[in-house]
Amino acid sequence: MPLEREISRGRLPAAPATGTLPTPSPSSPRVRPGVPVPASSAWREGDDPGRRRFADVGPLDLEAGDRLPAVTMAYETWGTLDPDGANAVLVLHALTGDSHVTGPAAPGHRTAGWWQDLVGPGAPIDTDRWYVVAPNVLGGCQGTTGPASDAPDGRPWGGRFPYVTVRDQVAAEIALADVLGVDSWALVVGASMGGMRVLEWGAMAPDRVRALAAIATTAQTSGEQIAWAHTQLAAIRADAHFAGGHYYDAADGEGPHVGLGIARQIAHTTYRSTRELDERFGRIPQHGEQTLGGGGRFAVQSYLDHHGDKLARRFDANSYVALTESILSHDLGRDRGGVEPALAEITARSLVVAVDSDRLYLPSQSERIAAGIPDATLRTIHSDFGHDGFLIEADQLGPIVTEFLAGA
Ligand SMILES: CC(=O)SCCNC(=O)CCNC(=O)[C@H](O)C(C)(C)COP(=O)(O)OP(=O)(O)OC[C@H]1O[C@@H](n2cnc3c(N)ncnc32)[C@H](O)[C@@H]1OP(=O)(O)O
Numbered sequence: 001m002p003l004e005r006e007i008s009r010g011r012l013p014a015a016p017a018t019g020t021l022p023t024p025s026p027s028s029p030r031v032r033p034g035v036p037v038p039a040s041s042a043w044r045e046g047d048d049p050g051r052r053r054f055a056d057v058g059p060l061d062l063e064a065g066d067r068l069p070a071v072t073m074a075y076e077t078w079g080t081l082d083p084d085g086a087n088a089v090l091v092l093h094a095l096t097g098d099s100h101v102t103g104p105a106a107p108g109h110r111t112a113g114w115w116q117d118l119v120g121p122g123a124p125i126d127t128d129r130w131y132v133v134a135p136n137v138l139g140g141c142q143g144t145t146g147p148a149s150d151a152p153d154g155r156p157w158g159g160r161f162p163y164v165t166v167r168d169q170v171a172a173e174i175a176l177a178d179v180l181g182v183d184s185w186a187l188v189v190g191a192s193m194g195g196m197r198v199l200e201w202g203a204m205a206p207d208r209v210r211a212l213a214a215i216a217t218t219a220q221t222s223g224e225q226i227a228w229a230h231t232q233l234a235a236i237r238a239d240a241h242f243a244g245g246h247y248y249d250a251a252d253g254e255g256p257h258v259g260l261g262i263a264r265q266i267a268h269t270t271y272r273s274t275r276e277l278d279e280r281f282g283r284i285p286q287h288g289e290q291t292l293g294g295g296g297r298f299a300v301q302s303y304l305d306h307h308g309d310k311l312a313r314r315f316d317a318n319s320y321v322a323l324t325e326s327i328l329s330h331d332l333g334r335d336r337g338g339v340e341p342a343l344a345e346i347t348a349r350s351l352v353v354a355v356d357s358d359r360l361y362l363p364s365q366s367e368r369i370a371a372g373i374p375d376a377t378l379r380t381i382h383s384d385f386g387h388d389g390f391l392i393e394a395d396q397l398g399p400i401v402t403e404f405l406a407g408a
């Protein structure tokens with residue numbers, strides 16, 4: 001995709017005075033733990049694209065020592081599970097993604113699927129062939145148990161939500177696979193934070209992952225990645241409306257939208273490349289704004305304001321904190337003798353994809369993964385857009401995934 005120079009002309013609408021925080025509101029009939037969902041009951045894309053399903057997967061003992069007494073997983077499926085169960089594909093979303101991988105915007109999903117060009121009928125992950133499952137991550141805010149869910153006392157967990165690790169998130173996804181009756185996945189695929197879970201799937205359940213694809217990710221969160229995350233967490237926690245995570249019942253109805261927006265702005269800068277920000281925006285003033293002593297913004301400031309505001313309207317700050325902390329915890333080598341020994345134990349046929357301009361999840365981190373997994377192929381996407389290349393460069397990622405799946 002060519003680098004565009006288009007600058008939005010519009011000013012943003014004012015941020016809402018009161019919060020409209022998304023809260024999990026499971027409304028579909030629940031799947032009971034241990035009761036497989038018959039393939040024939042899986043809803044087909046187009047039937048009701050906004051309808052998530054929910055599975056109660058029971059209690060979860062967490063790595064850091066706490067216990068979630070009840071976990072609900074929200075998920076969507078496309079396609080039909082073959083009678084032999086051999087065609088199941090698990091798609092794992094990144095930090096602020098959700099289960100809506102593909103399909104049109106619909107109630108509960110304000111936008112079309114985030115991997116629309118990669119997953120769907122006739123797409124590289126062809127839902128006419130594959131039974132695709134996409135859960136919302138543990139700790140998230142799109143239907144799966146997270147900080148906005150009710151604790152046993154009937155009030156939202158809020159700041160009391162326990163620390164969850166990437167391994168806890170995968171443990172919850174393994175429990176979901178049990179509920180769905182999927183014994184082994186033909187492919188587990190994800191990028192960024194989703195890629196961390198992909199690797200943990202390969203390490204935690206090697207007999208249940210026949211192939212994996214880890215995209216724009218790392219086997220171990222680095223010091224620099226922790227540093228970027230730290231300032232994002234600090235921005236949220238410094239917002240007086242955060243109140244230690246106990247803001248759902250705030251008397252003034254306010255949430256920490258400002259802090260969350262700033263966190264997103266920091267993050268979004270790391271998601272894009274130096275070259276893009278310089279060539280696309282450079283020093284151009286935002287349309288109609290005076291930057292030299294006039295209190296106005298450069299276009300890139302307006303762009304970041306836009307992305308910060310947009311996330312603050314659709315995401316829960318407590319989930320952002322919980323998921324960011326899970327990223328901090330990520331270390332495939334923890335209690336496994338180190339990263340290389342852990343990678344060496346992964347038996348799945350593996351695809352590792354780097355984005356060459358990614359300055360957050362560095363190509364060298366993908367190289368390390370590919371060098372460590374015995375049966376791994378490394379491919380590189382060439383992009384002007386940095387880390388977000390995994391979302392933008394479907395025309396490159398698609399053929400790579402198609403080729404990899406051809407060997408399935
Ligand atoms: C698995 C997952 O990660 S799911 C989550 C994926 N979704 C997100 O991350 C949401 C945030 N969005 C993004 O990160 C990106 O938009 C992507 C990766 C989805 C797509 O990237 P691009 O197509 O390059 O979009 P880009 O970064 O240019 O953003 C476009 C937006 O910026 C706005 N914009 C561009 N320039 C300016 C400006 N000067 N001032 C204000 N707004 C601006 C556009 O109007 C557009 O707004 P809209 O998205 O509300 O329509």
Ligand SMILES: N[C@@H](CCO)C(=O)O
Nearest residue numbers: 094095096097192271
């Ligand atoms: N845009 C992606 C980047 C993180 O990988 C997200 O928000 O999840």
